[in-house]
Amino acid sequence: MSRFDRYLLSQLLQLFGFFALVLVAVYWVNRAVGLFDQLIGDGQSALVFLEFTILTLPNAIRLVLPVAAFAASVYVVNRLMQESELVVMQATGFSAFRLARPVIYFGLCVMLMQLVLTNVLVPASQRVLSARSAEISQNITARFLNAGQFMHPAKGITLYIREITPTGELIDLFLADERGEGERLIHTAQKAFLVRGEVAPKLVMLEGSTQQLTRADGRLAVTHFSDFTLDLAGLVSVNGVAQLPLNALPTRELLGADPEVQAALGVSAAEMLEEGHSRLAGPLLGVAAPLIGFAALMLGGFSRFGLWRQMALAVGLIIGLQLAWTWGSAVAIRTAGGWMALYLAPALGVLVAVGMLVVAQMPRRLRGVRA
Secondary structure (H helix, E strand, C coil), X not given: CCHHHHHHHHHHHHHHHHHHHHHHHHHHHHHHHHHHHHHHHCCCCHHHHHHHHHHHHHHHHHXXXXXXXXXXXXXXXXXXHHCCHHHHHHHCCCCHHHHCHHHHHHHHHHHHHHHHHHHHHHHHHHHHHHHHHHHHHHCHHHHHCCCCCCECCCCCEEEEEEEECCCCCEEEXXXXXXXXXXXXXXXXXXXXXXXXXXXXXXXXXXXXXXXXEECCCCEXXXXXXXXXXXXXXXXXXXXXXXXXCHHHCCHHHHHHCCHHHHHHHCCCHHHHHHHHHHHXXXXXXXXXXXXXXXXXXXXXXXXXXXCHHHHHHHHHHHHHHHHHHHHHHHHHHHCHHHHHHHHHHHHHHHHHHHHHHHHHCCCHHHHHHHC
16 A cells, blocks of 8 residues: 555544444443343342443444444545645545545455454354343342342232342242232241242242232131242243344354244244345445545535535435445345345445546536536
8 A cells, every 4th residue: 555545544444443432332331221220120240231231242333333434434534625635635646536545445444344243243242142141031049039129020929038148048038929810829938948940940938828818708818837839930931041043143054044943043034134144235334334425525625614515415325325224124024035135235335436436536617517
């Protein structure tokens, strides 16, 4: 690369890192709020919350890379245009296509990052996230047993435990079951333990009583017991083996659309092909997005009032590009052969950018005549 290409590429990469960091932080905070309520509310520790947020970062980075590349391209070109650096380079004989060469290099770097993310890091993180979610969902102690507060593990179930010892003893347990229409059950015990069961854990209560209230006639029956075992299968939902989500599968399996995998996951061939080809077509947006931003700003020249019209045009074009991508994804999901529509948005973005570069290097008089 020439010195100018290295200079412009370094400027683009620096601003790209800044915008990517800001956008990922915004997305991460938005996602972390929901995870915090879900995990901490279920009794998980801060380390589990941190682990889950880290596992969601590859997907967040994948989503914001094209936008960050577009923002970096627009910002750098606008600054260089205002400081007359690009004007000087054009005066030396550099065409619009020659000036776009470092932007293409930059787009290829972004595309390579996205290819690694979408085909390697995101599926791996989603597999680990799915396994950890299943593990936590089966951990009944962490989900529902918190000392000193009333909990509702299921609709109509109220649970209270005064104290949980380090050895796992539940001291002074209160369990109310109001799911039955004709009766209400209240279990109390001085001590209780959780033991492993075939389907779900079992609650062994010691030195307690069971109160059964019949709603029809208001009759109350009290049964005292020294030990009583309650199966929690009907009280809480404990998931079995975790089913891998579609975005956790390797790209090769998605493109193959194996009927056995479709039956196991309950998805169609079109959904698998859409997910697989989106991992290949999506990174191409990393080339189209910065190229559109660069080409749109090249339509203008040096102006003390800035390039606001060209920047507005670039924003409108990138919105249209995203709409084309959404439309292509919808078409690909409907039919098995519709995956080709996913490549329409990147191809259209590159063609529009090339067209604007052709117009940008025309003399202004000729450009006005053609308009």
